[in-house]
Amino acid sequence: MRQNRRQLLALVMGVALLILAITLNRAxxxxxxxxxxxxxxxxxxxxxxxxxxxxxxxxxAAWYFISSFASRRLIATNIAITVAVVVGLASSWPEDGWLYDVFGVTTFELAVSLSPIYLGAWALFGLIAWKTPSLLRPKPALMSSCLVLVMTTALWELYIQPFDNVYGGPPRGWIEMAQVLCDLVGILFGALIVQRIAGWPEPQNEAVFRKPRDCI
Structure with missing residues (x-):
């Protein structure tokens, strides 16, 4: 139960940082x-x-999402959050100007582009929870989240935007090295925050990651 609270704290902190980033990007x-x-x-x-x-x-937030699949309580929380987000986006569907201002996409475009990724992540981590739940422990989950974000940054900043396209427009033609560095520093800061929240070394008496009663 204590580990669940730590993970929920990570979720809240991750979302808060994302909102702060969006706000700062505009203001x-x-x-x-x-x-x-x-x-x-x-x-x-x-x-x-x-x-x-x-x-x-x-x-x-990625660490929370990956490690949450080790807990039925947190899986239920994820489902509730998903329903709330879907309802919220659906209610704003006729007036999605704010979403376009923030992300450069309409509600429909966001749903179409992110839904397959989100559903695929659910299928993947559900399979991991079933076959190799040890990969959902806090440390492997952190390594996975960092690896995914580093690979995404490399693909986006080192190939797609410089040589393929920039949000559907022509490619930039050069690499924003400062932005790549800032992305990597951000991932490092996130890993340090997770370490602080999780309280390494991991508690050895936490049932959430040891007993199948609260695990898939």
Whole structure:
């Protein structure tokens, strides 16, 4: 039960950091500066700071999501949150201007693009919970969340935007190295926060990760 509370704290903190990142991306203003040299690749502005905070939040939230599949209580919590989000998005469907302003997509586009990923994640971690539940323990879950986000950052920042497209437009043609660095620092900060929340070393008497009564 104590581990469940820690994970819920991580969920709340992760969501709070994501909201903060979105807010700062829209409201934060300061004169950008070059992190290294004078090249545009190392240009740091409000967007890079928002990225760093956002990746911190994503890391913490991803750890919660992965490790939550070891607990039936948290799986039920995930289902309740999913229903609440779906209802909230459905209620805003006719007036989705705010969603476009924040993410650059409509409610329908967001649902179409994220639903397969979300359902696929449920299927994957449900299978892991059934076959190899030890991978859902706090430390392996943190390693998995960091690995997924580092790979996503590498794909997005080192290939898609520089050489394929930027949100459906032409590719940038160069790599935003400062943003890559900020993303990686954000992932590192998120891992440190998770370590603090989880209280390494792991408690050895927590039934949630040892007994099948509260596990799949």
């Amino acid at each position: 934060l203003t300061f004169t950008p500066f070059h992190l290294i040299g004078l090249s545009r690749e190392w240009w740091v502005g409000p967007r890079e700071i928002a990225h760093m905070i956002g990746l911190t939040g994503f890391t913490v």
